[in-house]
Amino acid sequence: MKTIGQLSEALRLREVSSVELVQDALARIAVAQPRFNAFITVDADAALAAARDADAARARGEAGALTGIPIAHKDVLMTAGMRTTCGSRMLAEFVAPYDAHVVTRLRDAGTVLVGKTNMDEFAMGSSNESSYFGPARNPWNPAHIPGGSSGGSAAAIAAALVPGTTGTDTGGSIRQPAAMCGITGIKPTYGLCSRYGLVAFASSLDTPGVFARDALGCALLLDAMAGHDARDSTSLDRPPEDRSRALRESATAKPLAGLRIGLPREYFGDGVDAAVAGAIDTALGALRALGATTVDIGLPAVKHSVPVYYVIAPAEASSNLSRFDGVRYGHRAGHYTDLADMYCRSRAEGFGAEVKRRILVGTYVLSHGYYDAYYLKAQQVRRLIAQDFARAYRDCDVIVGPTAPTAAFPIGAKTDDPVQMYLNDIFTIAANLTGSPALSIPCGCTADGLPIGLQIQGNHFEEARILNVAHRFQQATDWHLRTPPGVESAVRKGGP
Amino acid sequence: MSWEVVIGLETHAQLSTVSKIFSGASTAFGAAPNTQASAIDIALPGVLPVLNRGAVERAIRFGLAVGATINRRSVFARKNYFYPDLPKGYQISQYEIPVVQGGALTIATDAGEKTVRLTRAHLEEDAGKSLHEGLPEGLTDVSGIDLNRAGTPLLEIVSEPDMRSSAEAVAYARKLHALVMWIGICDGNMQEGSFRCDANVSVRRAGEPLGTRCEIKNLNSFRFLQQAIDYEVRRQIELIEDGGSVVQETRLYDPDRNETRPMRSKEDAQDYRYFRDPDLPPLTLDDAWIERVHAAMPELPEAMRARLVAQHGITDYDAAQLTSSRALVDYYGAAAAALPAKDAAAHKLVANWVLGEFSAARNRSDVAVAAAPVPPAQLAGLLRRIADGTLSGKMAKEVFDALWAGEAAGDDDADAIIERRGLRQVSDTGAIEALVDQVIAANSATVAEFRAGKEKAFNSLVGQVMKASKGKANPAQVNDVLRRRLEA
Structure with missing residues (x-):
């Protein structure tokens, strides 16, 4: 499977048309869907029509870097005319009358939407097991999770179905599945990409982002997607940036010379799987070989990030999901006795167990008498965590460590133990609490052949820097180019 | 208690x-x-x-x-x-x-x-x-x-x-x-x-701490507000005097029954x-x-009230009444502006009429200031004829009623009604003197009573003169001339 950069070049040279790319993607999806369940909805007709438009635009000389590139959106982003389910029975038939801002931006950039990817219900989960449409599976081993909540988006790239997808990251929902599926995924700074049309889970943490095979692909997608949106009051108005420019500059012998990499003691302790620790260590060696230096740093408050997150995120979720009441749209119970009964039955039937759990927790921590002890305290600790990072960035330029403590676990292994499941996000949550950018790139694999992810975090608005570090690493390694066994042979021959 | x-x-x-x-x-x-x-x-x-x-x-x-x-x-x-x-x-x-x-x-x-x-x-x-x-x-x-x-x-x-x-x-x-x-x-x-x-x-006996309150929701008229509170006060006092106590709750006012009813209690809150x-x-x-908003603020009622007293010479009571409503004071201002005279007497005349006849008519017909059938310039046209002595107060009321009833439309229509109805006041001294002399001659008994010190007899003679003029004589002039003649 080629990268977005390679496909962009092939399209530019007319070696391939967008229609051919989309036909190929549709064929691959048809074969892969029973195995990986990466998609919830595929709209072949709309995709082919958009591909023809893209080819026509190119013929008129109106093509950009992404014109004609097939992509898929996480099914939490509103797409006009194509259903948006959020992986939930509640919205199983919901078709929005409008596009999310990021969907519009990527369409305006010429990308071709082929469908919507599987996800944990309302983006609540780290394994994609809470989807109403069944779990997406890890292309490296279909018995294992692809990560979550953007599991379908990550699996779709790992399975070579499309070269780029969107995701959303509230506590690690882009980076953790990127790590599990051996691909590249970036969560940008909060506010860089509009949340308008992203179905809210935890509004102060939800961040749209992207997946691709490599950092350059992510940079191209992110540049197209980022931008101010007056309809989102938390959207930031900043001058446009070309985040791929530095990546396209030719490499020197020491492209990372001068870069100070912070290694938080808290990310390298107990609880990190030995294979993961080994792979990270090897990756750090590669980064040093590229000219970077490493420095030990401390992020003492980060150990509280999981409990802080599991107070703030459910609190916001309990309020955000109140609109799903069966009154105006979404699932409404077939039989009920009165208004309260309609609410109870519609929500009981429409929501799955994990969503209910978080609504209950969130309702509890906001309740009279508990607010101060939980929600207010969590907000205070959130500020302490942000202070830790601000302090750390005086001594280093980027912070590196494992994306997740383990590789992908088997489906079903942690479904009975939510706390074990939540601990999977221990390294990713802090970037959501601080709003700073972070990405995950593949850097190795376990003895069982499951990918391992390296997380690179940067200070606010330093997407270009962390993408460049990832890119230079990828120039020196080939983890990002590896495909799961059987993936290439499972698709028809003759495609790109 | x-x-x-x-x-x-x-x-x-x-x-x-x-x-x-x-x-x-x-x-x-x-x-x-x-x-x-x-x-x-x-x-x-x-x-x-x-x-x-x-x-x-x-x-x-x-x-x-x-x-x-x-x-x-x-x-x-x-x-x-x-x-x-x-x-x-x-x-x-x-x-x-x-x-x-x-x-x-x-x-x-x-x-x-x-x-x-x-x-x-x-x-x-x-x-x-x-x-x-x-x-x-x-x-x-x-x-x-x-x-x-x-x-x-x-x-x-x-x-x-x-x-x-x-x-x-x-x-x-x-x-x-x-x-x-x-x-x-x-x-x-x-x-x-x-x-x-x-x-x-809430209610309390004088000097005691605050009582338990009830909240009455969604009162959308001043009358309902008053009635709901009156009912609620009676209810709470009776409850306490009967040995009970008020429970904190939200209540709804039912205007048809003029009572408040419980909606939800504090426990259900x-x-x-x-x-x-x-x-x-x-x-x-x-x-x-904030400064931009401040700069664009209209003059506030209290400030305008003080200014009307100081600059227009009207009473504080009238100024307070006028500034109780933007529409009313704007009406007053427009009528005053349309009058040629700018002295205190002219402003008092306008204030009297806006708060008197105009407001009474509005209340009778239940119309808003803006929808009143007599626009300010038309009222000013009428007031001009009071100020120049053309109309007596009684005549002016008649003209106003005609204007209110829509008998004419336009700023000079007070004059048109005055003409049509022949309501011009007689202020010609010679004509009034003739009428006075006529009445004195015809009422010697009453004249004698007055001269014997009965002041009431004077009023009777004034009435006779007014009657003889068919109500058109300028009453002030009649007073003057009659007194001069009798005391001569």
Whole structure:
């Protein structure tokens, strides 16, 4: 499977048309869907029509870097005319009358939407097991999770179905599945990409982002997607940036010379799987070989990030999901006795167990008498965590460590133990609490052949820097180019 | 044992913005159900609120008008509860830090002027409406939801419990109502729900701590406000005097039965789980904006009242009456401007007529100032004829009634009516002297009584002269001439 950069070049040279790319993607999806369940909805007709438009635009000389590139959106982003389910029975038939801002931006950039990817219900989960449409599976081993909540988006790239997808990251929902599926995924700074049309889970943490095979692909997608949106009051108005420019500059012998990499003691302790620790260590060696230096740093408050997150995120979720009441749209119970009964039955039937759990927790921590002890305290600790990072960035330029403590676990292994499941996000949550950018790139694999992810975090608005570090690493390694066994042979021959 | 009544009011004033507080949908009243509800108002998944600056500007205007603190940083919170006409499952409101804090209003009471302190005023969104009747054919056993009102900006204005009678509460509500219309932030239309009050009422024996209060919801007329409080006060006093105690609860006023009924008790009170709305950054106001709003503020009622006394020479009482309503004082101003004379006598004449005949006629026909059939210039045309002696007061009332009845249209129509009805007052001294002489000659007995010291006889002679002139003689002149003749 080629990268977005390679496909962009092939399209530019007319070696391939967008229609051919989309036909190929549709064929691959048809074969892969029973195995990986990466998609919830595929709209072949709309995709082919958009591909023809893209080819026509190119013929008129109106093509950009992404014109004609097939992509898929996480099914939490509103797409006009194509259903948006959020992986939930509640919205199983919901078709929005409008596009999310990021969907519009990527369409305006010429990308071709082929469908919507599987996800944990309302983006609540780290394994994609809470989807109403069944779990997406890890292309490296279909018995294992692809990560979550953007599991379908990550699996779709790992399975070579499309070269780029969107995701959303509230506590690690882009980076953790990127790590599990051996691909590249970036969560940008909060506010860089509009949340308008992203179905809210935890509004102060939800961040749209992207997946691709490599950092350059992510940079191209992110540049197209980022931008101010007056309809989102938390959207930031900043001058446009070309985040791929530095990546396209030719490499020197020491492209990372001068870069100070912070290694938080808290990310390298107990609880990190030995294979993961080994792979990270090897990756750090590669980064040093590229000219970077490493420095030990401390992020003492980060150990509280999981409990802080599991107070703030459910609190916001309990309020955000109140609109799903069966009154105006979404699932409404077939039989009920009165208004309260309609609410109870519609929500009981429409929501799955994990969503209910978080609504209950969130309702509890906001309740009279508990607010101060939980929600207010969590907000205070959130500020302490942000202070830790601000302090750390005086001594280093980027912070590196494992994306997740383990590789992908088997489906079903942690479904009975939510706390074990939540601990999977221990390294990713802090970037959501601080709003700073972070990405995950593949850097190795376990003895069982499951990918391992390296997380690179940067200070606010330093997407270009962390993408460049990832890119230079990828120039020196080939983890990002590896495909799961059987993936290439499972698709028809003759495609790109 | 004497009882003291303690009342505080919470008032919801719909702000007169063209679009809603968090969406671009229209706020116009009366459209077909759900035709003014955008994706944001019906809370589709994924939509986000964007604050309407016009609503903020109006809140600032209010804060400046009542001498309140305008918080440079205020915060929007979510008030969470389920109701079919609340599409998001929460109302966006200001909780811990409102945009306006403090301030006061001065009201007139029987015992003189009184200050009612304001606690705060905060911005929030209105809910939609549940419709239980008037639904389309075939829809039975269901409720309808109209979300046109959902998201209409509200300023909730909370008073301290400073009022001590229903009359004071009504005086406060009227004053507030006039003020929000005066500064142009609310259309004040109570029938349409643009201005509605909740009353917190408690009673205590003199000198005792505050009693337990009940909140009476959604009073949308001054009469209902008064009646609801009066009923509630009686209810609470009787309850306590019978050995019971007041339970804190929310009550509804039923105007048909003139009683309040329990709606929900404190135990049933919902836990609204307030928390800062993560979709909206704190509202920050810079001094420059507040200064711009300040510079564009109209002259406030109290300032105008003082100015009318000082510059127009009218009484403070009249000035207070006139400035009780922007529309009324504007009418007064327009009528005064149309009069050639600018002295105190002219202004007093205008004030007397605007507060007298004009207001009485308006009350009789129940029309707003703006809809009155006599425009200010027309009234000025009439007053000009009083000032120049053409009309007696009695004649002027006749002309006014004719104008009110629509007998003429145009600024000079007082003159047209005067001509048509032959209402010109006789002020010719020679003619009056002739009439006086005629009456003296014909009433020698009465003249003798007067000369014997009976002052009443004088009035009788004046009446005779007026009768002889068919009411057209200038009464002041008749007085003068008659007295001169009799004392000669």
